[in-house]
Amino acid sequence: MAQGPEREESTHNAGSHASLSVRWVQGFPKQNVHFVNDSTICYPSGNFIIFLDIETKQKTILQCMNGIVGVLATNIPYEVVAFSDRKLRPVIYIYSFPALTRRTKLKGNVLLDYILLSFSYCGTYLASYSSLPEFELALWNWELGVILCKKSQPGVDVSQMTFNPMNWHQLCLSSPSSVTVWTVERSNQEHYLKAKSVKLPxxxxxxxxxxxxxxxxxxxxxxxxxxxxxxxxxxxxxxxxxxxxxxxxxxx
Structure with a gap:
């Protein structure tokens, strides 16, 4: 973690009311950097999320009080950020930006960790993928705070996950050995996940x-x-x- 001069940062706490204020947070990941709007990027640093205005260079800090920040995803149209905490039975938090007020908290049945989060390009949908032992793909309506459907793939490690930009009913998941397109099928209020593997040359x-x-x-x-x-x-x-x-x- 790089060091630099101490300075006051605008700090918000996620999950608790702290009696101490943070004076300085510094650190930059090799990946997992996202735009939250046209002029602001955000990235995790320990148990903080740093928001940096690329025009004014001003920083705003959101602190996760329940552990190290795990995976991170943003939704530019709704100006929200989702992140998981890295602890036993992790939780997904969704905060609005720039107010940094908590919109909702998503609790599933994951035991150890979430490894991927992805927002749909339209609508209030969020996909999550967990590590062992579940290896579970779940589709959430994050505004309602409910899981619409989920599917477990024992032993399948996924490295990338994204929604179809034109159709939130389709998800693409890739691993070192395969690419799978998942289709969200709906019957009345019930949702189902159906997989189709794509052969690679x-x-x-x-x-x-x-x-x-x-x-x-x-x-x-x-x-x-x-x-x-x-x-x-x-x-x-x-x-x-x-x-x-x-x-x-x-x-x-």
């Missing part, structure tokens, strides 16, 4: 064709009663007969 730009593989990777894992075999293997065919074998269908 190989290094040479070509796509892997599973039709020519005897045991395609897309088949489910072996069930308890044994491996899933191609129909050609069940029929006892080999060589060219196995490659050209097609299941007969009844046209009547």
């Amino acid at each position: 190989m290094e040479d730009g070509s796509f892997f064709n599973e039709k020519d593989v005897v045991f395609p990777d897309s088949l489910p894992k072996d069930p308890i009663y044994g491996p899933i075999l191609p129909l050609s293997a069940i029929a006892g065919l080999v060589d060219k007969e196995a490659e050209t074998f097609r299941k007969m269908t009844n046209s009547f």
